[in-house]
Amino acid sequence: MELDKKKEKEYEYEDEYEYDNILKGKAMTRYGYHGRILHAHLNDLRLEIETPDESFYRTYGGGSALGLYYLLRHTPANADPLGPQNTLTLALSVLTGAPISGQSRMTAVAKSPQTGAVGDSQGGGFFPAEMKFAGFDAIVLHGRAPHPVYLWITNGQAELRPAEHLWGKTTDVVEDILKDELGDSKIEVLQTGIAGENGVRYAALISMANRANGRTGMGAVMASKNLKAVAVRGKDRPKVFDSKGLNALAKWGAKEFPESDAYGTGVLGTAEIVLSQNAVGGLATRNWASGVFEGHEAISGHRMQETILKERDTCYACTVRCKRVVEVTEGPFTADPRFGGPEYETLATFGAYCGIDDLAAIAHVNQLCGQYGIDTISCGATIAWAMDCFEQGLITTEDTGGVELRFGNAAAMVQMVEQIARREGFGDLLADGSDRAAERIGRGSEELVVSVKKLEMPAHMPHVKRSLGLIYAVNPFGADHQSSEHDPGYRAYPERMAQIGLTNPQRPKEMNEAKVEFALRSQYVYSATDTYNVCQFVFGPAWQLYDTAQMAEAIRLITGWDVTVEELMQVGQRRLNMLRAFNAREGIGREQDTLPKKMYKALSGGRTGGLALSRDEMETAKEQYYAMAGWDAETGNPTRATLTSLGLEWVADAFER
Numbered sequence: 139m140e141l142d143k144k145k146e147k148e149y150e151y152e153d154e155y156e157y158d159n160i161l162k163g164k165a166m167t168r169y170g171y172h173g174r175i176l177h178a179h180l181n182d183l184r185l186e187i188e189t190p191d192e193s194f195y196r197t198y199g200g201g202s203a204l205g206l207y208y209l210l211r212h213t214p215a216n217a218d219p220l221g222p223q224n225t226l227t228l229a230l231s232v233l234t235g236a237p238i239s240g241q242s243r244m245t246a247v248a249k250s251p252q253t254g255a256v257g258d259s260q261g262g263g264f265f266p267a268e269m270k271f272a273g274f275d276a277i278v279l280h281g282r283a284p285h286p287v288y289l290w291i292t293n294g295q296a297e298l299r300p301a302e303h304l305w306g307k308t309t310d311v312v313e314d315i316l317k318d319e320l321g322d323s324k325i326e327v328l329q330t331g332i333a334g335e336n337g338v339r340y341a342a343l344i345s346m347a348n349r350a351n352g353r354t355g356m357g358a359v360m361a362s363k364n365l366k367a368v369a370v371r372g373k374d375r376p377k378v379f380d381s382k383g384l385n386a387l388a389k390w391g392a393k394e395f396p397e398s399d400a401y402g403t404g405v406l407g408t409a410e411i412v413l414s415q416n417a418v419g420g421l422a423t424r425n426w427a428s429g430v431f432e433g434h435e436a437i438s439g440h441r442m443q444e445t446i447l448k449e450r451d452t453c454y455a456c457t458v459r460c461k462r463v464v465e466v467t468e469g470p471f472t473a474d475p476r477f478g479g480p481e482y483e484t485l486a487t488f489g490a491y492c493g494i495d496d497l498a499a500i501a502h503v504n505q506l507c508g509q510y511g512i513d514t515i516s517c518g519a520t521i522a523w524a525m526d527c528f529e530q531g532l533i534t535t536e537d538t539g540g541v542e543l544r545f546g547n548a549a550a551m552v553q554m555v556e557q558i559a560r561r562e563g564f565g566d567l568l569a570d571g572s573d574r575a576a577e578r579i580g581r582g583s584e585e586l587v588v589s590v591k592k593l594e595m596p597a598h599m600p601h602v603k604r605s606l607g608l609i610y611a612v613n614p615f616g617a618d619h620q621s622s623e624h625d626p627g628y629r630a631y632p633e634r635m636a637q638i639g640l641t642n643p644q645r646p647k648e649m650n651e652a653k654v655e656f657a658l659r660s661q662y663v664y665s666a667t668d669t670y671n672v673c674q675f676v677f678g679p680a681w682q683l684y685d686t687a688q689m690a691e692a693i694r695l696i697t698g699w700d701v702t703v704e705e706l707m708q709v710g711q712r713r714l715n716m717l718r719a720f721n722a723r724e725g726i727g728r729e730q731d732t733l734p735k736k737m738y739k740a741l742s743g744g745r746t747g748g749l750a751l752s753r754d755e756m757e758t759a760k761e762q763y764y765a766m767a768g769w770d771a772e773t774g775n776p777t778r779a780t781l782t783s784l785g786l787e788w789v790a791d792a793f794e795r
């Protein structure tokens with residue numbers, strides 16, 4: 139199905155209009171964006187192009203906020219997340235594809251089938267930049283196709299093609315078929331996998347067979363639309379306002395990188411922190427019973443480098459090169475370099491959470507998650523929860539189909555990942571995530587779940603980073619470790635913190651009003667990174683290569699807009715309020731802003747042995763946070779005044795209709 143001719147004509151008219159203005163000396167050149175958003179109406183296989191004006195891009199920036207704009211506009215309250223009413227947006231930003239590190243990111247936004255709340259997930263690699271070069275700033279997916287299709291976009295043209303032959307195949311095979319079919323080995327493919335097709339609630343979107351938009355089940359949403367993949371290729375690079383200035387900033391980054399605190403991420407990948415997390419008692423072990431894991435060295439980035447690391451990999455134009463590529467050719471568990479290598483979160487959830495110190499087994503399940511399209515965090519954490527239930531006698535081999543699902547059993551873990559992807563045996567239950575599985579099993583298994591808003595918790599422990607517990611609780615799409623700066627950053631980077639209005643450094647284990655302010659203001663910056671779609675290892679308020687002021691400078695150089703740190707933070711604040719507003723519409727607010735019961739039980743062993751979080755401390759922090767955020771104290775929802783101050787009257791109005 140070709141583009142809707144009428145809309146295409148409208149677009150041509152836009153170009154004519156621009157040409158007319160150029161002739162009159164009033165050029166309306168767009169910098170950093172195309173001004174073209176592709177809408178795919180899958181019910182009747184119809185495509186159309188929307189051409190928003192510059193103020194739209196400046197207000198929403200791209201990424202998560204842009205996706206939320208369409209979600210709030212097009213998805214009615216209480217829609218089925220796996221039904222045709224859910225709107226899935228794949229959004230780039232005004233920075234995507236520019237020649238500087240850390241900009242090749244894409245955000246997927248829809249209602250989450252895992253949580254029932256707003257879903258939001260970022261991924262990197264080469265797909266985002268290539269999608270930009272293919273000529274669009276975002277793709278908005280409406281409805282459900284009558285049969286499996288894929289979307290092919292090249293140089294501003296889009297087409298929906300049959301995809302029956304791709305259904306049921308692993309991501310690597312699909313990518314090979316599409317490159318062959320489209321006659322170009324350089325196309326980039328974003329796809330849902332077998333897990334998404336089978337409705338695994340934490341199914342991921344995968345590109346390059348090794349990069350994931352992992353969290354909140356966006357792969358299941360794409361599959362529910364009968365859309366298997368999006369393939370992109372193009373040469374349409376948006377103009378940069380100040381190429382010379384951007385080049386100088388990129389060169390500064392490349393020169394500074396070896397001296398910067400981001401350097402370790404490049405050398406050892408995110409796996410760098412396994413040892414330090416364990417040393418402070420912050421490596422969640424055996425389903426969060428302890429913060430120390432006796433097998434930490436065996437699953438560390440250092441061990442990976444000595445043994446199975448084949449090479450480092452990168453995202454488009456990034457100097458950091460933090461991605462791992464591993465290879466295991468012998469033994470019971472192998473790993474093909476095509477599927478990259480495990481990140482810290484994968485090592486922790488399939489490793490320490492499950493009491494498994496077998497690096498090859500973790501590399502193998504990392505490959506399976508890439509091949510099938512599964513979020514490694516929720517998958518590893520859900521298996522760890524099931525192992526905990528098994529160890530405590532709440533489930534037996536009768537439940538698991540004969541599998542001895544004990545901590546440390548690597549073969550059982552691998553078997554469960556296979557079963558989850560195909561929804562076979564006990565894996566069918568685990569494919570719904572730990573909360574829903576616990577609801578079905580009962581017998582006290584609910585007490586062992588470690589999640590917020592049904593999203594399994596990532597591997598950073600709030601016991602050693604107190605404000606992270608607050609952010610885990612209040613974050614609209616569930617527990618997330620990349621929605622605010624972690625506590626050690628406040629004391630370690632005072633000058634950078636001052637840029638975002640934080641001048642009262644606090645210790646990591648302190649929790650007080652100053653820490654709440656740190657959590658909220660750094661959350662605005664992180665929220666901006668997910669809106670401008672930049673990598674949080676490259677741009678951020680603390681240890682990253684570029685600080686917040688440099689992020690604003692990069693936006694200025696690319697777009698020509700006079701963006702300040704204050705405007706950048708307001709963009710982040712706007713996106714946070716949109717996330718929260720979506721939840722409010724679904725009846726999700728303060729009551730769901732809670733940490734799992736396990737957080738209030740004492741840990742065993744190491745430096746955090748005997749430590750538990752305090753409910754009173756958390757409730758007080760929440761109240762302070764709502765007040766600072768301009769949210770209603772009782773409901774935790776954004777007030778009309780707050781929404782209005784952010785230019786979101788239309789969101790407030792929608793609630794009152």
Ligand code: SF4
Pocket residue numbers: 239240241242262263451452453456457458459460461673674675676
């Ligand atoms: S730091 Fe790593 S994840 Fe981020 S853009 Fe660079 S290579 Fe990609």
